[in-house]
Amino acid sequence: MLFKRDRHVLVMAVSAAVLLAGCGGVKTTSTGGAGDYPTGNIQMSVGASPGGSTDLITRAIAEGLGKELGVSVPVVNKPGANGALNAKELQSAKPDGYKIAVQNASLFTITPLAVSANEAVKLDDFDLIAGVSQDDYMLAAPAASGYKSIADLKKAGKNIKYGTTGVGTGAQLASALTFKTAAIAATDVPFDGGAPAMTALLGQQVDVATFQLGEGIENVKAGKLVPLAVFSAERIAFLPDVPTAKEQGYDVVVSQYRFLTAPKGTPDDVKTKIADAAEKTFATDAYKKFNEENFLTPREVGPDEIKKILDEAAAKYKAQLDQYGISLAAKK
DSSP, rough: OOOOTTTTOOOOOOOOOOOEETTTTTBBBBTSSSHHHHHSSOEEESOOTSSHHHHHHHHHHHHHHHHHHHOOOOEEEEGGEEEEEEEEHHHSSSSSEEEEEETTHHHTGGGGGOOOOOOOGGGGGEEEEEEEEEEEEEEEEEGOOOOOOOHHHHHHHSSSEEESOTSSHHHHHHHHHHHHHHOOOOOOOOEESSHHHHHHHHHTTTSSSEEEEEHHHHHHHTEEEEEEEOOOSSOOTTTSSSSSSTTTTTTOOOOOEEEEEETTOOOOOHHHHHHHHHHHHHSHHHHHHHHHTTOOOOOOOOOHHHHHHHHHHHHHHHHHHHHHTOOOOOOO
């Protein structure tokens, strides 16, 4: 059964299976062996804690890949540095298709603008397999605040404290660009993820906050939060009455894309098998329902299109930060 965002995630340890193949006694293990791929379990790692968007997406895909490829696909959480720790571990893994991961575009398009060159993770260090989905951002305020638009924040005539999901994230970038281009005095309050940012907003410890749609939409529906803007290129089907920042006069378009990756040098036939299994997973009614329940827009494109999307986004974000003199680096 596929996972919903608000469902408790139980992380289970999966023990390695050892198989004996044929009369020759050739052994294969959970990391594969002799024979046609896959001959053993495929590990999918997540650069985030259980329960978040990337984790749930990974688990939904892992379930589908397991069914299509006929092997177990355990999910292992390796949070830290906005996914960079997991990415660097995957980068050094054996390129045989037995360790793969869904990664976030922000790690490659935004985080490098906030950290040193040595800390940044490069897209070219991975093989791209398949695009997955887009997760959009919203700027929201507590219902009691009376704010209903970016213009209302500008009229407030005070320094706005805004919460984000962390340094080098899409939430930080979208917020910083909005307040700078709108000439609104504001102070960045970064949190370690969407959950603490949401808690702070509901507790009115910050005036507004930016987070991914699925992290806040239930509180919008419950009347606890008011969305002031979405940061997509066009209005979002899940919140059709909420104007984009661009509609309100501010060229701020920031979305989170996710895509399936493998270590650089993974054989083409292996990547093709994984991509085919992913495509079949995406086509199932169960996975389509998962996307709808978690407010995700499918972006199931090929490797060339993934690279084009990310390269264009990275170039645009850098140009905007340079234009407005914005730094995303953590304050010391």
